Amino acid sequence: MSTQQQETSRETVVPLTGEYPVARVDLMPPEIAERRRFARARGWMVVGLVAVSAGLGAGWYLAAADAAAAQEELAAEQARTVELQAEAAQFAQVPAILASVGRAESALATAMASDVEWYRYLSQIGQSAPDTVWFQTITAATVAPGSLTADPLAPQDTVAEVSTTGRALSYPDVATWLDAMDGIKDLDYVFFTDATLDDDTGEDPWVDFTATSKVAPGAFSDRYAQEGQ
Known part of the structure:
Protein backbone atom coordinates (compact mmCIF):
# COMPACT_ATOMS: atom_id res chain seq x y z
CA MET A 1 0.00 0.00 0.00
CA SER A 2 1.30 3.33 -0.93
CA THR A 3 1.62 6.31 1.33
CA GLN A 4 -1.35 8.08 -0.34
CA GLN A 5 -3.68 5.18 0.33
CA GLN A 6 -2.66 5.12 4.02
CA GLU A 7 -3.54 8.78 4.37
CA THR A 8 -6.92 8.25 2.64
CA SER A 9 -7.94 5.38 4.94
CA ARG A 10 -7.47 7.39 8.16
CA GLU A 11 -10.69 8.42 10.08
CA THR A 12 -11.28 11.91 11.30
CA VAL A 13 -12.16 11.99 15.10
CA VAL A 14 -13.78 15.15 16.55
CA PRO A 15 -13.31 15.35 20.39
CA LEU A 16 -16.55 16.16 22.33
CA THR A 17 -15.26 19.01 24.43
CA GLY A 18 -16.56 22.43 25.31
CA GLU A 19 -14.77 23.82 22.39
CA TYR A 20 -17.36 22.32 20.13
CA PRO A 21 -20.99 23.10 21.16
CA VAL A 22 -23.47 20.33 20.70
CA ALA A 23 -26.85 21.29 19.34
CA ARG A 24 -29.83 20.06 21.34
CA VAL A 25 -33.44 19.93 20.26
CA ASP A 26 -36.26 20.04 22.93
CA LEU A 27 -39.05 17.91 21.54
CA MET A 28 -41.19 18.04 24.76
CA PRO A 29 -44.59 19.69 24.24
CA PRO A 30 -45.00 23.11 26.02
CA GLU A 31 -48.02 21.84 27.98
CA ILE A 32 -45.94 19.20 29.74
CA ALA A 33 -43.20 21.71 30.61
CA GLU A 34 -45.83 24.11 31.94
CA ARG A 35 -47.37 21.38 34.09
CA ARG A 36 -43.97 20.54 35.51
CA ARG A 37 -43.27 24.17 36.38
CA PHE A 38 -46.68 24.46 38.00
CA ALA A 39 -46.08 21.26 39.93
CA ARG A 40 -42.75 22.59 41.22
CA ALA A 41 -44.33 25.92 42.14
CA ARG A 42 -47.17 24.16 43.91
CA GLY A 43 -44.67 22.04 45.80
CA TRP A 44 -42.85 25.14 47.00
CA MET A 45 -46.17 26.72 47.95
CA VAL A 46 -47.08 23.65 49.99
CA VAL A 47 -43.70 23.75 51.71
CA GLY A 48 -44.20 27.45 52.44
CA LEU A 49 -47.70 26.86 53.80
CA VAL A 50 -46.45 24.04 56.00
CA ALA A 51 -43.64 26.27 57.34
CA VAL A 52 -46.06 29.14 58.00
CA SER A 53 -48.51 26.77 59.69
CA ALA A 54 -45.72 25.35 61.82
CA GLY A 55 -44.64 28.86 62.81
CA LEU A 56 -48.19 29.86 63.66
CA GLY A 57 -48.68 26.67 65.65
CA ALA A 58 -45.49 27.24 67.61
CA GLY A 59 -46.48 30.85 68.27
CA TRP A 60 -49.93 29.82 69.43
CA TYR A 61 -48.47 27.16 71.71
CA LEU A 62 -46.05 29.62 73.30
CA ALA A 63 -48.79 32.23 73.69
CA ALA A 64 -51.08 29.65 75.27
CA ALA A 65 -48.32 28.55 77.65
CA ASP A 66 -47.61 32.17 78.64
CA ALA A 67 -51.33 32.81 79.15
CA ALA A 68 -51.66 29.70 81.33
CA ALA A 69 -48.64 30.73 83.43
CA ALA A 70 -50.02 34.26 83.79
CA GLN A 71 -53.40 32.84 84.82
CA GLU A 72 -51.76 30.67 87.46
CA GLU A 73 -49.81 33.64 88.82
CA LEU A 74 -52.98 35.73 88.90
CA ALA A 75 -54.86 32.99 90.74
CA ALA A 76 -52.01 32.68 93.27
CA GLU A 77 -51.93 36.45 93.85
CA GLN A 78 -55.70 36.55 94.27
CA ALA A 79 -55.53 33.76 96.84
CA ARG A 80 -52.73 35.59 98.66
CA THR A 81 -54.79 38.79 98.63
CA VAL A 82 -57.72 36.96 100.21
CA GLU A 83 -55.41 35.60 102.93
CA LEU A 84 -53.96 39.04 103.64
CA GLN A 85 -57.41 40.58 103.82
CA ALA A 86 -58.46 37.91 106.29
CA GLU A 87 -55.37 38.61 108.41
CA ALA A 88 -55.96 42.35 108.22
CA ALA A 89 -59.54 41.89 109.42
CA GLN A 90 -58.17 40.28 112.59
CA PHE A 91 -56.24 43.46 113.40
CA ALA A 92 -58.92 45.94 112.38
CA GLN A 93 -59.47 46.94 116.01
CA VAL A 94 -55.76 47.40 116.77
CA PRO A 95 -55.63 51.15 115.89
CA ALA A 96 -58.65 51.87 118.11
CA ILE A 97 -57.15 49.83 120.95
CA LEU A 98 -53.79 51.58 120.62
CA ALA A 99 -55.52 54.96 120.64
CA SER A 100 -57.43 53.98 123.76
CA VAL A 101 -54.24 52.81 125.45
CA GLY A 102 -52.54 56.07 124.48
CA ARG A 103 -55.34 58.13 126.02
CA ALA A 104 -55.22 56.04 129.19
CA GLU A 105 -51.44 56.44 129.45
CA SER A 106 -51.74 60.19 128.92
CA ALA A 107 -54.42 60.46 131.60
CA LEU A 108 -52.33 58.35 133.98
CA ALA A 109 -49.25 60.48 133.34
CA THR A 110 -51.25 63.65 134.09
CA ALA A 111 -52.83 62.22 137.23
CA MET A 112 -49.54 60.84 138.54
CA ALA A 113 -47.32 63.75 137.58
CA SER A 114 -46.76 64.51 141.30
CA ASP A 115 -46.18 60.88 142.28
CA VAL A 116 -43.60 60.39 145.02
CA GLU A 117 -42.33 57.00 146.13
Missing part, protein backbone atom coordinates in the same frame (compact mmCIF):
# COMPACT_ATOMS: atom_id res chain seq x y z
CA TRP A 118 -42.97 57.71 149.79
CA TYR A 119 -41.87 54.27 150.96
CA ARG A 120 -38.29 55.22 150.06
CA TYR A 121 -38.40 58.34 152.22
CA LEU A 122 -40.17 56.59 155.10
CA SER A 123 -37.47 53.94 155.05
CA GLN A 124 -34.69 56.53 155.01
CA ILE A 125 -36.32 58.56 157.80
CA GLY A 126 -36.61 55.43 159.92
CA GLN A 127 -33.01 54.41 159.27
CA SER A 128 -31.74 57.90 160.08
CA ALA A 129 -33.05 57.80 163.66
CA PRO A 130 -30.71 56.72 166.48
CA ASP A 131 -31.79 54.05 168.96
CA THR A 132 -32.81 56.74 171.46
CA VAL A 133 -35.45 58.23 169.11
CA TRP A 134 -38.89 56.74 168.41
CA PHE A 135 -41.49 57.93 165.95
CA GLN A 136 -45.17 58.22 166.73
CA THR A 137 -46.52 59.64 163.43
CA ILE A 138 -45.11 60.55 160.05
CA THR A 139 -47.41 62.56 157.80
CA ALA A 140 -46.77 63.66 154.20
CA ALA A 141 -48.92 66.26 152.46
CA THR A 142 -48.52 67.49 148.91
CA VAL A 143 -48.33 71.18 148.16
CA ALA A 144 -50.12 72.76 145.20
CA PRO A 145 -47.67 73.87 142.50
CA GLY A 146 -46.86 77.56 142.73
CA SER A 147 -48.17 77.97 146.27
CA LEU A 148 -46.01 80.05 148.59
CA THR A 149 -45.01 79.00 152.11
CA ALA A 150 -45.55 81.37 155.01
CA ASP A 151 -41.91 81.03 156.02
CA PRO A 152 -39.82 83.41 153.88
CA LEU A 153 -36.70 81.34 154.58
CA ALA A 154 -38.22 78.10 153.32
CA PRO A 155 -37.68 77.04 149.68
CA GLN A 156 -40.49 78.19 147.42
CA ASP A 157 -40.39 75.26 145.01
CA THR A 158 -41.67 72.83 147.62
CA VAL A 159 -43.87 69.99 146.32
CA ALA A 160 -44.73 68.37 149.67
CA GLU A 161 -44.17 68.65 153.39
CA VAL A 162 -43.33 65.89 155.86
CA SER A 163 -44.34 66.27 159.49
CA THR A 164 -42.92 63.90 162.11
CA THR A 165 -43.83 63.49 165.77
CA GLY A 166 -41.83 61.35 168.14
CA ARG A 167 -40.09 60.90 171.43
CA ALA A 168 -36.41 60.99 172.36
CA LEU A 169 -34.46 60.53 175.54
CA SER A 170 -32.90 63.97 175.27
CA TYR A 171 -32.66 67.10 173.14
CA PRO A 172 -29.24 66.09 171.78
CA ASP A 173 -30.80 62.86 170.52
CA VAL A 174 -33.35 64.87 168.56
CA ALA A 175 -30.61 67.12 167.20
CA THR A 176 -28.62 64.07 166.08
CA TRP A 177 -31.64 62.76 164.22
CA LEU A 178 -32.27 66.13 162.53
CA ASP A 179 -28.66 66.22 161.33
CA ALA A 180 -29.15 62.76 159.82
CA MET A 181 -32.35 63.96 158.11
CA ASP A 182 -30.37 66.68 156.34
CA GLY A 183 -28.48 63.95 154.50
CA ILE A 184 -31.61 62.55 152.84
CA LYS A 185 -31.83 63.66 149.21
CA ASP A 186 -34.70 66.01 148.30
CA LEU A 187 -35.64 66.60 151.95
CA ASP A 188 -34.80 70.23 152.71
CA TYR A 189 -35.31 72.73 155.49
CA VAL A 190 -35.58 70.22 158.35
CA PHE A 191 -36.24 71.96 161.66
CA PHE A 192 -37.97 71.75 165.05
CA THR A 193 -41.50 73.06 165.31
CA ASP A 194 -41.99 71.90 168.89
CA ALA A 195 -40.01 70.08 171.59
CA THR A 196 -41.16 69.52 175.17
CA LEU A 197 -39.35 67.84 178.03
CA ASP A 198 -41.70 65.56 180.00
CA ASP A 199 -40.51 64.58 183.47
CA ASP A 200 -43.78 64.52 185.43
CA THR A 201 -44.11 60.74 185.54
CA GLY A 202 -41.36 60.20 188.07
CA GLU A 203 -39.51 58.07 185.59
CA ASP A 204 -36.65 58.99 183.27
CA PRO A 205 -37.63 62.16 181.39
CA TRP A 206 -38.10 62.22 177.61
CA VAL A 207 -38.59 64.80 174.95
CA ASP A 208 -41.74 64.94 172.82
CA PHE A 209 -40.93 66.64 169.55
CA THR A 210 -42.43 67.67 166.25
CA ALA A 211 -40.28 68.30 163.18
CA THR A 212 -41.07 69.26 159.61
CA SER A 213 -39.17 69.10 156.34
CA LYS A 214 -39.82 70.32 152.82
CA VAL A 215 -39.78 67.99 149.81
CA ALA A 216 -38.03 69.26 146.68
CA PRO A 217 -39.30 68.61 143.10
CA GLY A 218 -36.56 66.04 142.64
CA ALA A 219 -38.65 63.67 144.72
CA PHE A 220 -41.09 63.14 141.84
CA SER A 221 -40.70 59.58 140.58
CA ASP A 222 -41.68 60.33 136.94
CA ARG A 223 -42.39 56.62 136.58
CA TYR A 224 -45.66 57.33 134.77
CA ALA A 225 -44.31 60.03 132.46
CA GLN A 226 -44.67 59.33 128.75
CA GLU A 227 -41.72 59.42 126.39
CA GLY A 228 -40.94 62.91 125.16
CA GLN A 229 -42.37 64.62 128.22
